[in-house]
Amino acid sequence: MQNYLDFEKGLAEIEGKAAELRALSADDAKMDIGDEASALDRKAATLLSDLYDDLSPWQKAQVARHPMRPHCKDYIEALFTEYMPLAGDRNFAEDLAVLGGLARFNDQPVVVIGHEKGSDTTSRISRNFGMARPEGYRKAVRLMDLADRFGLPVITLVDTPGAYPGKGAEERGQSEAIARSTEKCLTIGVPLVSVIIGEGGSGGAVAFATADRLAMLEHSIYSVISPEGCASILWKDAEKMREAAEALRLTAQDLHKLGVIDRIIEEPTGGAQRNRDDAIQRVGRAISAMLGELAGKDADTLRKNRRQKFIDMGKKGL
Amino acid sequence: MSWLSNFTRPMINTLFSRRETPENLWTKCESCGTMLFHRELSDALNTCPNCDHHMAITPRERFAALFDGGVFSEVKVPDPIADPLHFRDQKKYPDRMKEARKKTTEHEAMLVGEGDLGGLKIVAACQDFSFMGGSMGMFVGNAIIAAAERAVALHAPLILFSAAGGARMQEGILSLMQMPRTTVAVQMLKEAGLPYIVVLTHPTTGGVTASYAMLGDVQIAEPNALICFAGPRVIEQTIREKLPEGFQRSEYLLDHGMLDRVTHRKDLRDELATITRMMMKEPARSHGDLPAPVVEETPQDQAEAIIEEVKAEDAAVPSEDAPKA
Numbered sequence: 001m002q003n004y005l006d007f008e009k010g011l012a013e014i015e016g017k018a019a020e021l022r023a024l025s026a027d028d029a030k031m032d033i034g035d036e037a038s039a040l041d042r043k044a045a046t047l048l049s050d051l052y053d054d055l056s057p058w059q060k061a062q063v064a065r066h067p068m069r070p071h072c073k074d075y076i077e078a079l080f081t082e083y084m085p086l087a088g089d090r091n092f093a094e095d096l097a098v099l100g101g102l103a104r105f106n107d108q109p110v111v112v113i114g115h116e117k118g119s120d121t122t123s124r125i126s127r128n129f130g131m132a133r134p135e136g137y138r139k140a141v142r143l144m145d146l147a148d149r150f151g152l153p154v155i156t157l158v159d160t161p162g163a164y165p166g167k168g169a170e171e172r173g174q175s176e177a178i179a180r181s182t183e184k185c186l187t188i189g190v191p192l193v194s195v196i197i198g199e200g201g202s203g204g205a206v207a208f209a210t211a212d213r214l215a216m217l218e219h220s221i222y223s224v225i226s227p228e229g230c231a232s233i234l235w236k237d238a239e240k241m242r243e244a245a246e247a248l249r250l251t252a253q254d255l256h257k258l259g260v261i262d263r264i265i266e267e268p269t270g271g272a273q274r275n276r277d278d279a280i281q282r283v284g285r286a287i288s289a290m291l292g293e294l295a296g297k298d299a300d301t302l303r304k305n306r307r308q309k310f311i312d313m314g315k316k317g318l
Numbered sequence: 319m320s321w322l323s324n325f326t327r328p329m330i331n332t333l334f335s336r337r338e339t340p341e342n343l344w345t346k347c348e349s350c351g352t353m354l355f356h357r358e359l360s361d362a363l364n365t366c367p368n369c370d371h372h373m374a375i376t377p378r379e380r381f382a383a384l385f386d387g388g389v390f391s392e393v394k395v396p397d398p399i400a401d402p403l404h405f406r407d408q409k410k411y412p413d414r415m416k417e418a419r420k421k422t423t424e425h426e427a428m429l430v431g432e433g434d435l436g437g438l439k440i441v442a443a444c445q446d447f448s449f450m451g452g453s454m455g456m457f458v459g460n461a462i463i464a465a466a467e468r469a470v471a472l473h474a475p476l477i478l479f480s481a482a483g484g485a486r487m488q489e490g491i492l493s494l495m496q497m498p499r500t501t502v503a504v505q506m507l508k509e510a511g512l513p514y515i516v517v518l519t520h521p522t523t524g525g526v527t528a529s530y531a532m533l534g535d536v537q538i539a540e541p542n543a544l545i546c547f548a549g550p551r552v553i554e555q556t557i558r559e560k561l562p563e564g565f566q567r568s569e570y571l572l573d574h575g576m577l578d579r580v581t582h583r584k585d586l587r588d589e590l591a592t593i594t595r596m597m598m599k600e601p602a603r604s605h606g607d608l609p610a611p612v613v614e615e616t617p618q619d620q621a622e623a624i625i626e627e628v629k630a631e632d633a634a635v636p637s638e639d640a641p642k643a
Contacts, residue, residue: 176528202525249491
């Protein structure tokens with residue numbers, strides 16, 4: 001069952017009609033609907049590709065948050081073998097909003113870390129909707145350290161609305177935990193590649209995305225603040241999220257122009273949520289390519305280049 | 319970069335800002351309501367002598383109170399490209415900048431200076447909350463990098479005073495990128511074995527707290543400063559319960575192990591001098607009057623010195639005409 005977004009209403013109607021026709025003809029064998037149904041299918045396909053060729057920033061934000069989009073867990077299951085989850089920050093707790101552990105990517109041992117939003121009500125609650133607490137970032141620091149000591153590349157998958165704004169999270173040093181995670185990203189002497197697969201929400205995303213190579217799925221977003229948050233602060237009206245999304249330049253296309261990301265991974269027509277397996281394989285190929293670009297570089301070169309990349313960032317505008 | 323622009327202007331500015339007659343001679347303490355005469359307030363570094371409430375202080379006033387004899391020279395910060403996203407909300411970003419510049423008479427939200435503190439050379443950076451909420455944009459990132467580079471070049475400690483509402487939304491993702499950028503700056507200091515001391519002042523929130531403001535070797539805060547990642551209102555909306563008294567204030571963070579010290583503004587200078595000297599393995603500072611800052615020789619001084627020297631040489635050379643012994 002497809003979950004339609006508000007701007008996909010027209011599409012939902014056409015696809016609904018086609019499905020209805022097919023259901024009717026299944027009841028009545030004499031009815032010949034083949035032509036009509038396939039005409040509707042063609043119309044739907046054209047409409048879908050037209051819609052997705054020209055998504056507005058706000059529509060992209062909605063696609064990036066689509067509940068049916070593949071999440072971190074789906075990518076790990078499909079692209080990695082021998083995944084061995086490792087838990088806990090060794091200080092306070094295990095944060096289920098952050099997944100991570102040892103795994104093989106194309107047979108090569110790596111450390112994989114990512115935000116997991118969950119896929120049904122129970123898992124969404126246990127994963128806290130992908131909003132990590134300090135323990136999640138401290139677990140990531142621990143895993144990056146482990147990767148560094150054993151010379152394993154790190155792959156991070158970013159998909160979070162942001163770090164969790166809670167009482168305990170603040171008391172246990174949310175900001176310090178994020179700062180240390182970003183610092184660790186800039187310190188390790190092994191390749192670090194990152195993919196924003198959905199939402200790259202502010203500091204909570206930076207803590208994982210400060211990488212040698214950063215790719216974004218075509219309809220994912222990466223932003224300093226959510227469009228709703230920005231609208232309520234600058235427009236004093238949370239309903240102005242369309243304008244805010246526009247102004248923030250949070251799309252993969254704008255971020256590529258600004259030199260903040262290194263590559264855009266094209267999504268299947270209609271977004272990753274319509275063809276999950278294809279989207280996952282495309283991400284896998286991008287990770288392979290990015291790891292290839294970094295192969296054979298020693299620790300000092302990696303660190304030096306990574307730092308220089310961020311020092312140089314922001315020299316060109318749009 | 320001449321001596322004039324580097325050294326004299328900040329001095330003149332400090333003198334002038336102090337001499338200006340305040341429009342309002344009396345300020346009411348926001349906390350206890352006491353009426354404070356402007357001189358009393360500025361002598362107390364904008365803290366209330368009655369209840370110790372810490373009010374805002376401009377970076378220039380802070381530097382005047384920090385450096386020996388109030389003398390510092392500004393470290394030049396490279397300007398980033400203006401308005402990279404062509405950002406427009408209800409106002410255009412360049413218009414907001416113009417307003418902020420007019421209101422504060424400052425160029426941007428961070429000032430970097432170098433000078434002596436307790437006789438030890440230091441670099442200091444101070445964020446200006448009155449300039450667009452002290453927000454961390456590309457300029458603030460450049461300022462922290464410039465401060466770190468200057469500290470490394472001088473082999474001096476860096477003291478950073480933070481005050482910000484967070485990232486500058488008008489620079490979008492590029493403001494967010496100042497989190498890794500400023501972290502690189504902190505790493506420069508670490509690798510050079512130089513102290514990086516953060517003084518958190520009211521308020522320090524958002525992406526600023528989640529990067530350079532929490533990465534100090536020593537973390538000090540002024541009393542009752544709001545220090546957080548997510549603000550109290552956002553948290554109350556999320557968890558739908560009332561937050562405890564003093565939540566996210568300096569003393570609360572100290573209790574939760576997130577800070578080394580909470581220090582009154584009037585004690586900061588002494589404390590920072592003591593800490594930096596120990597970290598730089600310098601002998602203890604002799605108390606009492608601090609030595610006058612070493613003033614660089616002016617071209618005028620140099621010229622006079624040369625004339626003196628020439629005169630002395632002339633006097634020493636026996637005259638040809640003098641009868642030989």
